[in-house]
Amino acid sequence: MKNDREFYFGVCEIFEGAVDPAVDPKQTVDLVIKTGFKSMRLWMHNSDLLALDGSGKPVLRPDKIAMYKELIGRLIKGGVTHLTAMSHRYLYPKNFADSPAENTFPSYGSKYYIPFMELQAQSYELIAKTFPEIKFWEVGNEVNVDRFVAKLGYDENNATPETTFTVDEKAQLVTDLCYYCALGIKTANPQALVVMPSPAGDRFVAADFIDRIYVNILSGKYPTGRTPDANLRSYFDILSWHPYNFSGDSDYLVDTCNYIYNVAKKHQDDGVKVFITEYGYYDDDLVKFGLPQRDSDVRQAGCLIGDLEAIKQRLPYVETVHIFRLLDWVEGPGIEKTFGLFTSPQTKTGLIPKAKGVMVYKYLKGVEADTRLLYEYSKLNIQDDKTLFE
Numbered sequence: 207m208k209n210d211r212e213f214y215f216g217v218c219e220i221f222e223g224a225v226d227p228a229v230d231p232k233q234t235v236d237l238v239i240k241t242g243f244k245s246m247r248l249w250m251h252n253s254d255l256l257a258l259d260g261s262g263k264p265v266l267r268p269d270k271i272a273m274y275k276e277l278i279g280r281l282i283k284g285g286v287t288h289l290t291a292m293s294h295r296y297l298y299p300k301n302f303a304d305s306p307a308e309n310t311f312p313s314y315g316s317k318y319y320i321p322f323m324e325l326q327a328q329s330y331e332l333i334a335k336t337f338p339e340i341k342f343w344e345v346g347n348e349v350n351v352d353r354f355v356a357k358l359g360y361d362e363n364n365a366t367p368e369t370t371f372t373v374d375e376k377a378q379l380v381t382d383l384c385y386y387c388a389l390g391i392k393t394a395n396p397q398a399l400v401v402m403p404s405p406a407g408d409r410f411v412a413a414d415f416i417d418r419i420y421v422n423i424l425s426g427k428y429p430t431g432r433t434p435d436a437n438l439r440s441y442f443d444i445l446s447w448h449p450y451n452f453s454g455d456s457d458y459l460v461d462t463c464n465y466i467y468n469v470a471k472k473h474q475d476d477g478v479k480v481f482i483t484e485y486g487y488y489d490d491d492l493v494k495f496g497l498p499q500r501d502s503d504v505r506q507a508g509c510l511i512g513d514l515e516a517i518k519q520r521l522p523y524v525e526t527v528h529i530f531r532l533l534d535w536v537e538g539p540g541i542e543k544t545f546g547l548f549t550s551p552q553t554k555t556g557l558i559p560k561a562k563g564v565m566v567y568k569y570l571k572g573v574e575a576d577t578r579l580l581y582e583y584s585k586l587n588i589q590d591d592k593t594l595f596e
């Protein structure tokens with residue numbers, strides 16, 4: 207199996223829609239390049255880049271296309287060429303629902319189910335044709351989680367069995383989603399590759415969900431609404447999962463990935479490559495036990511590098527790991543605020559590297575690498591670093 211480790215080190219960040227209003231996507235691109243990454247997972251939601259015309263067909267939103275073209279061009283010019291575009295927000299058939307919640311899916315077999323899937327194929331054909339410079343397309347995110355494959359009427363703050371899909375139902379939906387998205391992508395660009403959208407959860411949960419997708423495909427009963435196709439590559443080319451490992455135990459992480467990968471082996475798909483499209487540590491995980499945030503960041507920086515090295519040395523089927531994420535947020539949902547390699551631009555220091563960022567930078571560039579270029583967007587005189595953490 208050919209596996210180019212040149213693109214092993216990647217990072218995740220969004221260009222727009224950040225909870226933190228001070229995030230500037232041009233600064234984001236600049237820091238991704240300066241830190242030394244060659245790979246990046248981009249949030250490129252179909253609902254942001256596309257709209258429906260009067261006949262219900264997807265059309266480009268020129269302003270958004272121009273913005274993303276410019277930013278992607280900067281990345282590629284800076285050597286960040288291994289790009290994975292991920293969307294988990296969808297377009298909907300006309301008359302499906304009034305203002306459906308984000309990530310809503312029609313129920314399997316319902317009136318709008320096949321029109322929804324066909325619309326995804328059309329959407330991805332248009333997007334993949336528009337961005338031939340992107341080779342990898344992840345067609346969803348954490349698709350075994352209720353809020354990312356949401357039933358009509360789902361309310362994250364008041365979920366009920368009646369407003370959530372079962373695991374079996376999610377697997378049905380995602381199997382068809384993979385096929386229809388892949389159909390559109392490959393029609394536009396036969397050289398493009400489809401990344402199975404990552405499940406979330408522990409090794410058992412993630413492996414179980416991926417297994418369900420394999421079983422569905424190989425049953426010969428999918429895709430719904432079209433001629434049955436049991437060819438795995440008609441649905442995905444690359445596997446993906448999010449093996450968050452907040453224990454810091456690299457052996458456990460390696461065992462988790464091997465446990466999940468054994469699903470592919472069980473279904474005679476040994477050799478399929480893997481993208482870990484999110485992986486990282488968040489400071490608040492140790493802060494909640496009383497450790498100062500700076501100390502938590504320092505401790506987790508060592509864990510992060512240890513984990514990245516363990517995957518690189520021991521898991522040859524993993525081509526890319528995308529660190530989640532580049533920037534902290536001052537405010538944000540759940541635990542997402544303090545995963546960053548850099549501070550939020552809103553902090554009193556401005557945008558500066560955290561311990562995680564410095565360690566990743568030196569790991570990629572060498573221990574003697576000059577960190578001063580990482581402080582371009584700080585509010586500090588970096589020659590006098592005693593003020594950094596006052």
